[in-house]
Amino acid sequence: MPETRSPQRPSNGPAPHTVALAPAELRALDRAHVWHPYGPMPGRREPLVVESASGVRLRLAEPAHGRTELVDGMSSWWSAVHGYNHPVLNEAARDQLDRMSHVMFGGLTHEPAVRLAARLVEITPEPLRHVFLADSGSVSVEVAVKMCFQYWRSLGRPAKRRLLTWRGGYHGDTWQPMSVCDPEGGMHDLWSGALPRQVFADAPPDGFDAEPDPGYVRRLRDLVARHADELAAVIVEPVVQGAGGMRFHSPAYLRVLREACDTNDVLLVFDEIATGFGRTGKLFAAEHAGVSPDVMCVGKALTGGYLTMAATLCTSRVAEGISRGDVPVLAHGPTFMGNPLAAAVANASVDLLLGQDWEREVKRIGTGLEDGLAAAARIPGVVDVRVLGAIGVVQLDHEVDMEAATRAAVSEGVWLRPFRDLVYTMPPYVTGDDDVARICRAVCAAAREG
Ligand SMILES: *Cc1c(COP(=O)(O)O)cnc(C)c1O
Secondary structure, three states: OOOOOOOOOOOOOOOOHHHHOOOOHHHHHHHHHHOOOOOOOOOOOOOOOOOEEOEEEEEEEEEEEEEEEEEEEOOHOOOOOOOOHHHHHHHHHHHHHHHOOOOOOOOOOOOOHHHHHHHHHHOOOEEEEEEEEEHHOOOOHHHHHHHHHHHHHHOOOOOOOEEEEEOOOOOOOHHHHHHHOOOOOOHHHHHHHOOOOOOOEOOOOEOOOOOOOOHHHHHHHHHHHHHOEEEEEEEOOEEOOOOOOOOEEEOOOHHHHHHHHHOOOEOOOOEEOOOOOOOOOOOOOOHOOOOOOEEEEEOHHOOOOOOEEEEEEEHHHHHHHHHOOOOOOOOOOOOOOHHHHHHHHHHHHHHHHHHHHHHHHHHHHHHHHHHHHHHHHOOOOOEEEEEHHHHHHEEEEOOOHHHHHHHHHHHOEOOOOOOEEEEEOOOOOOHHHHHHHHHHHHHHHHHHOO
């Protein structure tokens, strides 16, 4: 066999991509060229430049409001549950990097992906059994929807091609997920005609501990029954609606949905992309209700916030249904499907989580949030303070002034990212008690100033 050519290194000086940009230069390039989430172009606000991160701290390239280090109150949007630069996850990534960072998944397979799929089946509710490894949460929701549509098509019921959800949800930013996001928060007006039109129930009544509202239960049941002939699936975030409004609801409504779906031949999809891996106090939020979905999405904390990966799990009933059709395959296959690097880190992250008393840590943080956020209830303009698992939310009676709220949090040495009328936090599970208290002071300051 001919030898492969040895990799070449540039010989004269360091490679251009290794030369650090001065922060001012970096910000100028960022402003000129780079989109940020939900941002205008060019950007109107100056993002902070993060140089590195370790534990629960983000290190800034230059001081902001007197701080060069910020405690991360966001877990990088629910994902970095073990904090940053974790030695175990770093080692898993390095180890896998030395074998291969990627290889195509068509016709090939590898241990990190197989191990991960088997592990997910083991830890998620029965009878979820088959796993599609996607490259982001939104794609995993697209795959979930495709599975449901195709299931009914294969069973000779192609008219079942709509979705039902409740208002106040968030399922991602590609088209099918967007169509089941809250119609106002998801700006459906902007896309009327382009977005698939789905069936919306009212948002579930507030309160994890609240008694289920019989009127709401009846309306929910009726709506599923009335649209049964055209519904492929009901899709919801169980127990916690995240980016759609940070609202908590009674698990009883999930049992109502399970029953209504069974009675009316409709599949049930749980989007656990935000709630999965312990955030709400159970490993998966479905466990609060004791019900299993037919299809379930996980993402965000799956890789401990290291790399982008998500998964869609389904039951054998769904998989076998699809396989009985005239097109017996699931026609979906992202280029980076099953990415070995992400899968290896995900395996290490799941091991790390389950190898510790994560329930105690989530409870500890929840208690810290309850103690520290109690004071927020007395701040003028605050209408609600709520905590579930390791999630703390302060709701205002007005839209947050992002600039002022961010400045207040950063001055306290904390990174927060409020939205709409919400200042909220979901700290990494490794956050110490002092840092949880600091995060709470920052949430209160942001609520006061914002
Ligand atoms: C974040 C999120 C998504 C989308 O995941 P991406 O990885 O951002 O595409 C979908 N559903 C829920 C519940 C989420 O929180």
